[in-house]
Amino acid sequence: MAPQREEEVPVRRAAAFGCRLPTRFPPGEILTDIMQHQWRLGGAIGHGGFGDIYLASNLINRSVGHDASYVIKIEPHNNGPLFVEMNFYIRAAQWHMIEDWCKQQRVGRVGVPPYQGAGSHTYKGQRYRFLVLPRYGVDVNKLFLSRGRKLPERLVYSLAVQMIDALEYIHSKGYAHADVKGSNILLSLDTKNFLEQDPEAYLVDYGLAFRFRTRAGTHKPFAHDERRAHEGTLEFTSRDAHHGTHSRRGDLETLGYNLIQWLCGRLPWEKESGGMSVTTSPQAVHSQKELMFSDVPRFMRECFLFQQTPPVNLTEYMEYVAKLGFETRPDYNYLRSLFSRSVWQNDISMKKSHKRPPNENKSYGKPIKRLCVRNSGRKPCVPVNCEMRITRKNHPTNHRTEFSWEEVLARHPDKMARSQPVITPLSPPLTPPPSPPPPALPTYAMLQVLQRIKERQSGSIKSRNLCKTLDHDLKPKWMTPAMEAVAIQLQTRLAKSVISSSNEKSTSSSLRITRSKAALLNRQSGFGDKILEKMGISSLTQLETTKSRRRRSAKMT
Incomplete structure (x- = not known):
């Protein structure tokens, strides 16, 4: 039995800290976006800590029914998440951008909603932002709760492949989602049976999207930021997000937490009934996650106590994320291959294969052929024009090591980020360090000093001690x-x-x-x-x- 639709589930309205909720809009209100397209509002179907969600239609002469094809998110201008989300859709999720990327990758679709429209609207003297998006069905979190906090492996692995595709597209545009969770993954509206067929999933809610790539095309360095520390949903927050920064590996780490929860019911830092306690300390959760990544096989055994052996593919996924660098580009093909159909259809352990299996997803076409160069003497091939392929030469190896507290404390990210080592040179430098350049506009004190120097050089000022x-x-x-x-x-x-x-005469005694x-x-x-x-x-x-x-x-x- 499918769960209730989102508009049928009553939700209590509660504003987030430092924000205010918008006024309820009446059905039939007409909104005009920045492209002068008009949209008609319907009934409210969702509420969040920053704004409300309404059904919408581009046919302004008709009333909006329950079969509407669009939704509109509305927030007050003082709130910030919708502004960030609007910028992401305008810069990275246009229709032509998604189509060009799908043609380039030779795939049928990607789980990122396309941009429909956005703008500002004034209602009762107050200004509001709004964003128009396609309408989808139930989210994965509601499906997870309706089935007793457990999802079948078939559905979990299908969602894993689709979310890796969505994250690959988002990362290619220089953004990190920073809030991957079940309530932000919506299934297609026309899917009737979620267990017998693979539903199409879409990753939504880019209010915390982080631009990890600069305008010059380089990755932003790792930097601890107390203002954004522990940002996102606490049970799925990545280790990087606990420091206030985001990266590609952080999104993959967050997705791994979701996959573990969907398969085993709850994460070790959650309550017995699921969810997080109000009194839970974010620092304590961060410490547990750091301890977990110090010994991934042990952590997986604790999560899957009801099974004799944890899923091999999920263990390899978390080990790969644990060894991934902060600025390293992930191998999305290898991660997709861990959750291919052969894992749950034929019930075999996926070995470290780097070639994308055929017919992995019904929406995918033929894999891309990549140029390689082989060295003499049957050495492993090395990629030339591609960085997403990992060969036998540079494939990550898994070495199981015994747990050691010294090793954990030695590489603790908190200490590495907050304490900067001071390197003292063995010998003094040959030349003194250059002095900092003066400011563009000198201050009054600097002008007085310059005037005194000029007077001393001209001899107008004489020392008092003469x-x-x-x-x-x-x-x-x-x-x-x-x-x-x-x-x-x-x-x-x-x-x-x-x-x-x-030749003048002079005496030596004179x-x-x-x-x-x-x-x-x-x-x-x-x-x-x-x-x-x-x-x-x-x-x-x-x-x-x-x-x-x-x-x-x-x-x-």
Whole structure:
């Protein structure tokens, strides 16, 4: 017996933290999207923490019945999830984008709803956002609860293959879903018997979609963000999402939690009756997940206590996710092959085969032929123009190791993210580190410093600590008595060389320099001029006079 439709199940309205629910819209309200297409509202069929969902039709002259082909999500402008979802559909889920990707991959369909329309609407003085989507049937979570919290393997493996396809498309557009769960997976509306045939599944609700790829095409690095930590549904939140970041491996990890729950009934961190307690600490759940990935086979045995051996394909799936890097592109073909029909039809264990099996899904065509290059000596082939194929050379191997607390604590992501190791160089650097560039607009304090530097260079400001002489001459602060003696000796030596070169007679005992000799010396010796300028003295005669005056003043004091 199929469960009730979503519009038949009463739901209590409760606003999310920091958000407000929209006002109830009356049936027949006309909404106009950004492409000037008009939509007519019907009855409300769902309520969430951020907004409401209504039946809708593009035939505005008729009343909307229960057989409507569209639904409209409405949120107040102050709420954020619908804005993120609208941007995802406009940028990554247009009709032509999905069709081009299906032709490129040679598949019949992908479980991502196509974009229909979006816009803003004003009702009773308040602005609202709305998003138009195709209408689907019951979600997997309601089917899971209606069957006593357990789904058959046939349906679970079919959903796994379709969700891997949907995630591959989403990841190809640079986004991560970040909230994969049963209530966000809707089955096709025309499916009557969910157990005898494979229903078409669609992944919806992109309110937490995360753009992991930058505009330059590179993957965003791992960064701990307390503002977004533990984001999503707690029982299915990935280890990366507990840190506040998302990636491709996080979506695959979240999907693995759902598959385990659908097969065994509940996850180890859930209550006995299912679900999470209100008092459950997100940090405690995060620690259990980290411990689980340290020994995947042991975790699988704890989940499937009622079976002698856990499903081999699901164990290999979780081990592959455990070894996947944060920025590594997953091998979607290999993950699909783990849940192919041969696993549950013929009841055989799927070995590590990397070729996509034929007729895996009724909507898939022939597999893509990929170019490979073989090295000499029967070595494993290496992919050339494709990164999604894993060969015998680089296939992940599973080595069962014994559990060790030291190993778990050594690679704990919390400690790796929050504590950054400080690397001290063995020897000091040869060159000092470059100074940071100045800001574009200098501040008032910087302008004052620049002005003081210019005044000091021009000589308008003199130091307060200079010793004043009797004739009010100032002694430079940087010139010591020893430096003065050296300057006098250097100046005397230069004067002697100038006098000897001009064939002028002078005695070796004469230490007095006349004004004419000092002028000649100043003209031919640039170095002497600089020294005298720094000392504030025009000639050597004045220098000697200044020294004698200082000595007399020192004796008097």
